[in-house]
Amino acid sequence: MIRINQENCSGCGTCEMVCPHHVIDLNSKRAFLSYEVRCIECGACQLNCPNKAIIVTKGTGCLLVIIKEDILKIEPKIDTTELLIGG
Ligand code: SF4
Ligand code: SF4
Numbered sequence: 001m002i003r004i005n006q007e008n009c010s011g012c013g014t015c016e017m018v019c020p021h022h023v024i025d026l027n028s029k030r031a032f033l034s035y036e037v038r039c040i041e042c043g044a045c046q047l048n049c050p051n052k053a054i055i056v057t058k059g060t061g062c063l064l065v066i067i068k069e070d071i072l073k074i075e076p077k078i079d080t081t082e083l084l085i086g087g
Contacts, residue, residue: 001057002039002046006030008053015045015054 002023011029024045025034031053046054
């Protein structure tokens with residue numbers, strides 16, 4: 001499950017950029033869930049949000065993520081190259 005606290009959102013757009021499934025969009029400089037069912041609960045948006053405005057908790061729909069993170073201990077990896085180029 002993913003939740004965005006829009007009161008803490010500064011509209012930086014980082015979550016939109018790092019999400020691999022285009023779950024998050026910006027509207028009036030606030031992040032919102034445009035396609036929540038596509039969320040694989042990878043945690044990339046939460047990890048990269050500078051304002052801690054996003055909380056991601058693992059649910060039953062993210063078996064692959066649970067195997068990777070909890071069993072294989074593989075942390076989600078974020079390619080920040082695009083962020084550096086874009087910024
Ligand atoms: S990364 Fe955080 S502060 Fe930036 S747009 Fe997303 S929710 Fe808002
Ligand atoms: S947890 Fe992953 S898939 Fe879900 S919204 Fe955040 S970055 Fe996108």
